[in-house]
Amino acid sequence: MEVASLHFRDRARRALADARLQQALAVVRAGWQDTRARAIRELPEFDELRDIAREIRDHVLAHLDLYLELFEARAREAGAVVHYARDAEEARRIVLELLEARNARRVTKSKSMVCEEIGLAEAIESAGMTRVETDLGEYIIQLANEPPSHLIGPAVHVTQERIAELFAHHHGTSPGDSPEDLVAEARRVLRQRYLEADAGITGANFLVAESGSIITVTNEGNAELTQGLPRLHIVVASIEKLVPRMEDAFTLLRLLARSATGQEFSAYTTVVTGPKREGDLDGPEAMHLVLVDNGRSNLLAGRLRPILRCIRCGACMNHCPVYLAVGGHAYGWVYVGPMGAVLTPHFVGIERAYPLPEASTFCGRCEEVCPVRIPLPELMRYWREEAWRRQLASALARRALALWAFVARRPRLYRMLADLATRTLARLAGRRRRFRRLPFAGGWTAARDLPAPEGGTFLTHHRRARRR
């Protein structure tokens, strides 16, 4: 996927003017925030579970080599084949070789962020194979030829009318346009794709070290049909998905659906350990696991390590005022919202993504709702510092900030200037006591008035009060 994160401003502006998108985002705001809040009210232990979840993730991140070793051994014992990929290119090559070795022509795929990250879909198609996304949201954006705009609702930006148009265009049928009609139509078409698939590719929400199992979580049941019907099941998963025991997975699972959609548990949580066994009546003949690093070991080594706790629930974006205003596509790459503002600069380079960590008011809602307590604002600040160090901001912004820093470090000068500014603004404001337009602050006054300061600065008041 092409990186368009540098165009955040333009894309955000366009998103704000897009009525259909704004309508869709309003539904996210009203829907997922409320349902999450309700689910948490019904689980008084939620915050305690978050503390434990953070400990589990940190424990794994401190022993990744040992758990990886164990996972690999157990997965082998169960009959799975384990592959390692250092980067995106290697991961794509391994998957393509597996597909080609079995002459796979048709591939079904359930939703996987790491597959998006490594650009697997394009690679499969360039190799001349047919790929069908089986998650309904992913299927819709595949037809629309668009990237996902949300971690768990990839097609959250596509309206019902547009979906009806897409189905009519691609299926050559007009199924009616109620959600029920459209779901039934997708079910009919995709059912055929499952049955004719030569291979199924899934991601994994968790990898369980004690048993070499993978866990997938869906509401549709598409992961089970994707991995259970074809002869070959390929799992692409990043190395930080490990958990030690099923008990640890259950703790994280109690948080995942509640944080994501506000469900108490997703409809389908499936634990798969190896391929079809002796006597089994269904299941794939072969299971291959592709474990992807793609720079995660670098994240592990630095200040950004806490982002590797992420379980991809999407709560940070569901609660982000910036995401909810501009949607996912403004972010210009695979990962969006606050977690995307931390991950994208890592994967594509800060010089190609420095507007993303800027796209935050640092209100802290993301950190507040994160089920594994990732300090997202702090991690975004890391990237802001990095962008500053590399002089990526515009010359004007840098000069203005340098001037600000100069003044802020000199309290007496600062006070004098603040005092002067307060008085000048108060005098200039006139009888309305507010500014409709201000030089150099057009962006601020475009949508609202600036009230004129009244009665001097805080310090003036403070000093006066003390004297009394």
Next chain:
Amino acid sequence: MSEARRTLFARLRQLYARPPEEEQRARETIAAHLADREPNLLPARARVAGAEAVALFERMARRVQTDVERVAARSEVVRTVARYLRYHGVPQRLRLAPHPLLEEAGFAEQSLMTVARGAADPSDPVGVTVAEAGIAETGTLMLCSSPQCPTLLAFLPETSIVLLPTAQVVGSYEEAWQLLRARYGQPPRSVNFITGPSRTGDIAQKITLGAHGPRRLLVILVEERDAA
């Protein structure tokens, strides 16, 4: 071993840079953690057993659009299934898991039903299988793959019917997994935790049932003591 594996492990070891005694300690820490079967934290809601667990299971299952019927003996299963299918206008054409509990339920004597056994066929309108456990805290079923329980029976047909002996209803996921460990040691190929019928919110954020898996899910709680 592949070059990629070598590089990755070398990179991780270099990063952690544990001296030998610390390496030993790290290995002991994780061995102890893995040997510990204690749940991390069970929500109060999950600390139920017996009739209380069954009641909670039923309540939670209904909340996610699972249909629940209780029968006092396995001999009532067939009648319950027939009535349910009739009510929903579903053909009386069943695919059964080759499971002892279903063998003994008396489907074979039914002249008005077409009954087949084995793995699911895409044309099957109804799949009937047996759960390994029920989990009260969220009304969740735990199904285990085996020669007696093909996985896709609970995914391909539009109507999914699952038998659950009440003796196997527990409070939490952890307890269900302990049952599984006691019975199988390492997990079966596929363990499916199922909480309600298949659903999607991908169209207009409106929850719609029957996305790819079953449109309707009936759990028959079999109250016989020796039903397992």
